[in-house]
Amino acid sequence: MALRLYNTLTRRKEDFVPIKDGEVGIYACGVTVYDTCHIGHARSAINFDVITRYLRYRGYRVNYVKNFTDVDDKIIARANREGVEFRKISERYIAEHDRDMGQLGVEPPDVTPRATEHIPGMIGLIDRLIGNGLAYAVPGGDVYFSVKNFRGYGKLSGRNLDEMMSGARIAPGEKKKDPLDFALWKASKEGEPWWDSPWGKGRPGWHIECSVMSTHFLGETFDIHGGGEDLIFPHHENEIAQSEGASGKPFAKYWLHNGFIKVNHEKMSKSLGNFITIRDILKIHHPEVVRFFVLQGHYRSPLDFSEEALNEARFAMNRLYEALKKIRDLVPAGTAPAVGEAPLPEKERELLARVRDLPERFREAMDDDFNTARALGYLFEVVRQVNALVTGGPEASPPALFVLGEAERVLRETGGVLGILTEDPNVYFEKDRIREAQKRGLQIDEIEALIGERLRARKEKDWKRADEIRDGLAAKGVVLKDSRTGTVWTVEKPVQG
RNA sequence: GGCGGCAUAGCCAAGUGGCCAAGGCAGCGGUCUGCAAAACCGUUAUUCACCGGUUCGAAUCCGGUUGCCGCCUCCA
Structure with a gap:
């Protein structure tokens, strides 16, 4: 069975065929580090964390790159407001981001490049685009990408140039030739950070960094590019234009976009001010509860945040850990009797077969565009097997203990891919009691x-x-x-x- | 205005052509318990927003209607 994933580029589920057999290169757009991360960032990070974990579980060698945008208007604005150097701001929020994600159990990506580390690469790429007739510098030192000169612009977001023309406009002070053109390089204004370039002192536009960093680490054509669905346009569309415009080769093969977290049916975002930070949510919930909340929906669907929804996730996680605790109480770690397949009583033989089936069913669900919601459902079915075994009859029999040991193994194995059930159940419940009592x-x-x-x-x-x-x-x-x-x-x- | 997505039980949420429509929460009946809680067993959508069509057969495909949401400006 092949892994299938929904490709935003083709708007279809496709079989996943990596460029290099057995290897996967993934680039996900990270955060702009000007403020504390909220649970929308957490959702994206958890989704791509689970995707990379699953690809590895499936035997692929994965190279996962996630960037930090550490120079942009908002970072500069904040630095000016606080009267500090912009790096002070970016360093602070990178550290916060890493700590928050670490607490959520998100495995660090393999490479976490920062935009400011790749300025020479950006200048090189812009130079190449100018050489290809796809970019032009204007007096004053800005450089723009010429959208009309790139065939295929709009293929990711599904729009054509005429449609976009109607909404496009030139902001005051911009010198672009066409409203659709976007900045590759911005001349620095007074008090802004700058780098030397062939066009004078300036700083990069937003989109160019991702074209440079992704291809630098993964090659001109790589497997998977991801991010939040709001990045489809213009960010990812522009990345394609820049990258393919320069190399003449296809950029990313599969585009994955995660849906938003909503509050009261509205998108959670900085500008609406309706966001909940990761730090705040972790004060009142176990990290695995937050992960469960995220993973109980499909990654592309919108997800409604509410305290009730988090509480339900907590109950669900409690149920999973309750099962692990029951097993642990009867079968202390590593003491499951090694009765093996030896003639088990019929009941145990049946339960064992269903328990052993979990990894395969888990895989079937995850192969279908990372359907974590369905996968979690299967975990609960094993929980029921465990509870039935513990409740009914002479539970201490070696065959029953053996089945329970197997159940723990498969729950830990599949849960591990999702980043849940990583704790000792007693420790989990102890933390839960302390946290809830404190609340x-x-x-x-x-x-x-x-x-x-x-x-x-x-x-x-x-x-x-x-x-x-x-x-x-x-x-x-x-x-x-x-x-x-x-x-x-x-x-x-x-x-x- | 343009483009796209979604609508499944009291709530959350899988299922995208064919066995009884996963799973979690909540409810009800029973077992267990000093009584409970937890757990277990049974039960809770003859039906998938609405209307039409295709098909032997559709929640699943097509057309329309209604409602909600996202993108088109920085945004995970």
């Missing part, structure tokens, strides 16, 4: 003291006192679960509930 201002010692008192009351069959304590805790959202091995607690009610 509500509850004292953990107090809760545990009350549970201790209730245990003594139960021993004396003082049900009235025991229930009183339990109800009192329940009123605060603390739910107790009694079992043979003791009483555990979780916080279940919503904050304002």
Whole structure:
């Protein structure tokens, strides 16, 4: 079975055929580092993280490049506002970005180039475009790309030049020959950072950096180019024009674009001011809960953010970890009896077959344009097998333990590709309790003291006192679960509930 | 105005031509439990916005209608 992915360029799902057998080059547009990252950035990063993890899981050697735009108008504006050098701003937010993404469990890309490290490459590319008659310098030192001279402009975003003409306009002060043309190089104004160039002191336009960095690390033609869907036009369209205009070769083979996170049915964005930062969301949710929230929808679909949606993701993750905990309680790490395929009782044999089936079904879902939502559904089916095995009958039998060990293995294996189920379940729930208690201002010692008192009351069959304590805790959202091995607690009610 | 996308149960969300329409949350009945919670078993859309068409057969393809969203300006 082939991996199929939706290519924005052709508007179809296509079989993925890498340029070099067994190898994949991916370039994803990163962030402009002028502010703290929000969960829209998190979505994009998590999606491409899972894509690269899955490609590796499938046996490809992946080279994943994600850039930082570390010089642009907004960074300069912020630096001026704070009265510092622009690098101070970019360094600060690169560090923040790396920390936020690290906490989300996003594996660092293989290469994370910065625009300012590739100025000579940009100058070289612009020079080449001028030589090819696709770019021109104007008095004053700006250089523009001549859109009309590049055949095929609009093929990614599905528009033609006439349509675009109607909306295009020349901003005051610009000297371009045609409203559609875009800046490759901007002459620097007073107080702006600059680099020497054949056209005078200036700085790069936005699009040129990605053409240079992607091809520098991945070659003139590479496999996958990605980013948020808002980048399709003009950014990616312009990248194609610059890159193909210079090399005369196809640029990226497959274009992948992720959908947006919305708040109240509106796009989450800086300009609307309706964004939630990664740091804030991680104060109230486990990183894997955030990942689950993102991955429960398809990467191309819009995703509505809400506190309820995050809470549902938390419940779902709890259910997954609950299953791992049950296994761990019965089968401490590495102690599953090695009964192998030996004549298992029918029930266990059946369950084993279904458990072992998970990686294949997971792969079938992920092969279909990285359908993580469907893949997660399959994980829950194994959870149900586990629960059934633990609940029904003499669960301590070696065959049952063996099946449980296998279930843990496949859950960890597939979860690992998604970047979830990476924790020890006890650690996960401990963190969950601490975080939830903190959110509500509850004292953990107090809760545990009350549970201790209730245990003594139960021993004396003082049900009235025991229930009183339990109800009192329940009123605060603390739910107790009694079992043979003791009483555990979780916080279940919503904050304002 | 131009281009594109989406509309599946109370909510979230898979499914894109043919076995009973995944999965999560919520609900209901039962088992378990001192009583609960959790878990398990059973149950909850004869139907996929609406109208027409193609087909032996459509949630899935085609046309239209309605509603929502995105891009066309910086934006993941």
